[in-house]
Amino acid sequence: MWTRLKRLYHKMGSPKWFYEITTRWSKWFMAVGSILMLTGVVWGLAFAPADYLQGNSFRIIYIHVPASLLSQSAYIMMAVAGLVGLVWNMKMSFVVGKVIAPIGASLAILSLLTGAIWGKPTWGTWWVWDARLTSMLILLFLYFGVIAIYNAIENDEMANKAAAVLAIVGSINIPVIKYSVEWWNTLHQPATITLTKKPTMAPEMFIPLMLTILGFYCWFAVWVFARTRNEILFKERKTNWVKKLLQSGHKKTTGAQL
Amino acid sequence: MLMALLKRDLLLAFRNRGDLLNPLMFFMIVASLFPLAVSPDPELLGVIAAGVIWVGALLATLLSLDLMFKSDYEDGSLEQMLLMPQPAMLMVLVKVLVHWLVAGLPLAFIAPLLGLMLGLPNGGFMPLILSLLLATPILSLLGAIGAGLTVGLRKGGMLMPLLILPLYIPVLIFASGSVQAGVQGSDYLGHMAFLGAYLALTLVVAPVAAAAALRISLAR
Numbered sequence: 001m002w003t004r005l006k007r008l009y010h011k012m013g014s015p016k017w018f019y020e021i022t023t024r025w026s027k028w029f030m031a032v033g034s035i036l037m038l039t040g041v042v043w044g045l046a047f048a049p050a051d052y053l054q055g056n057s058f059r060i061i062y063i064h065v066p067a068s069l070l071s072q073s074a075y076i077m078m079a080v081a082g083l084v085g086l087v088w089n090m091k092m093s094f095v096v097g098k099v100i101a102p103i104g105a106s107l108a109i110l111s112l113l114t115g116a117i118w119g120k121p122t123w124g125t126w127w128v129w130d131a132r133l134t135s136m137l138i139l140l141f142l143y144f145g146v147i148a149i150y151n152a153i154e155n156d157e158m159a160n161k162a163a164a165v166l167a168i169v170g171s172i173n174i175p176v177i178k179y180s181v182e183w184w185n186t187l188h189q190p191a192t193i194t195l196t197k198k199p200t201m202a203p204e205m206f207i208p209l210m211l212t213i214l215g216f217y218c219w220f221a222v223w224v225f226a227r228t229r230n231e232i233l234f235k236e237r238k239t240n241w242v243k244k245l246l247q248s249g250h251k252k253t254t255g256a257q258l
Numbered sequence: 259m260l261m262a263l264l265k266r267d268l269l270l271a272f273r274n275r276g277d278l279l280n281p282l283m284f285f286m287i288v289a290s291l292f293p294l295a296v297s298p299d300p301e302l303l304g305v306i307a308a309g310v311i312w313v314g315a316l317l318a319t320l321l322s323l324d325l326m327f328k329s330d331y332e333d334g335s336l337e338q339m340l341l342m343p344q345p346a347m348l349m350v351l352v353k354v355l356v357h358w359l360v361a362g363l364p365l366a367f368i369a370p371l372l373g374l375m376l377g378l379p380n381g382g383f384m385p386l387i388l389s390l391l392l393a394t395p396i397l398s399l400l401g402a403i404g405a406g407l408t409v410g411l412r413k414g415g416m417l418m419p420l421l422i423l424p425l426y427i428p429v430l431i432f433a434s435g436s437v438q439a440g441v442q443g444s445d446y447l448g449h450m451a452f453l454g455a456y457l458a459l460t461l462v463v464a465p466v467a468a469a470a471a472l473r474i475s476l477a478r
Binding site for chain 1: 407408
């Protein structure tokens with residue numbers, strides 16, 4: 001098991017191998033992700049019972065919670081990718097970190113938007129300076145910082161390393177920011193899901209939520225793979241295997257245009 | 259060697275006194291804009307004084323961060339400093355100390371004056387000074403990371419706030435929170451304890467990260 005994982009790690013370090021492996025994986029993630037999303041969304045929107053307090057407006061949870069969760073874990077993934085890149089000088093890891101940044105930022109925006117839409121009927125206002133809204137906003141600002149560094153530094157290698165340092169520093173700060181904001185002000189309902197406690201939601205509401213969360217994760221993987229493969233094609237455009245791949249037609253590589 | 263560096267940097271800072279005064283003047287101007295923009299009503303000003311002073315302090319620090327490595331980078335001495343036998347993070351720590359002494363500490367002395375002008379209630383002065391003394395080193399430490407990352411860039415000045423300000427948020431929350439607590443006459447030591455803890459954390463993490471940032475910036 002360990003040696004297989006190690007071999008996989010080394011294979012992932014090579015752009016060509018990474019391209020081929022993720023092309024194969026993407027199909028599976030796409031299929032599983034679609035099934036999970038479809039079931040979860042249809043179940044959640046049409047069949048789950050309405051909330052006894054919030055009525056039907058709670059159903060936006062099936063987009064809001066997965067987007068919030070994922071944008072937070074995406075930041076950690078980005079920091080871990082940066083750390084792997086800095087420590088073992090693994091180029092592919094930097095590329096993955098780079099493509100995660102805009103995806104994570106757009107998920108944070110999605111979370112804020114759906115939160116605002118949810119807040120209007122529930123709290124009667126689009127935006128309140130509540131702890132969890134504010135910390136999501138700050139997370140978005142942290143993403144902006146990382147993206148800005150990629151835009152500002154022209155040298156690719158330098159930009160990757162600088163962004164990695166910033167992402168790592170940011171991820172150390174995330175708990176501090178989170179708790180400081182939490183003590184500062186709180187209105188948001190407590191977290192719907194915690195790993196340590198039993199869900200407080202009814203199972204017929206909770207299971208579709210789990211499905212959409214897993215579906216979001218699968219599609220996130222597809223998205224990251226596709227963007228990484230695009231980066232690889234661009235970076236390696238002068239190598240033989242890319243030339244051959246592009247000449248052999250787009251039949252096999254349709255996934256890369258996603 | 260580090261003592262020599264400390265002496266040199268302090269001397270350099272003292273010789274360019276204009277650079278030192280600019281952030282301070284900026285601090286005062288920003289703070290005096292608020293009565294003009296919001297209202298001269300002392301009661302209203304008293305409520306927002308803590309926040310105004312602290313936001314001003316953040317911005318003033320941000321303005322002076324460019325001084326930390328820029329001139330040494332331009333004349334090439336920064337590269338030599340990275341080659342010193344001492345670890346680079348100690349060098350960064352010296353730079354941070356100098357920056358705090360010349361740019362952070364003066365803020366703590368001038369802030370009570372601004373507090374008077376803005377009608378800060380009496381209970382707020384003690385926590386204001388204490389929080390500035392305790393938290394301006396954090397600003398310098400975190401700022402060193404941003405300064406290190408942007409030192410080689412022409413457009414670095416615009417980038418720095420974007421990188422650093424989100425990290426300043428916990429400082430802002432607890433520092434102005436302590437002043438509010440003092441104004442209301444309640445206990446502000448809890449806020450101070452948090453600021454102290456954050457200082458301890460940044461003291462450990464920031465020099466390492468800033469040294470790595472400098473290495474990356476100078477690697478071209």
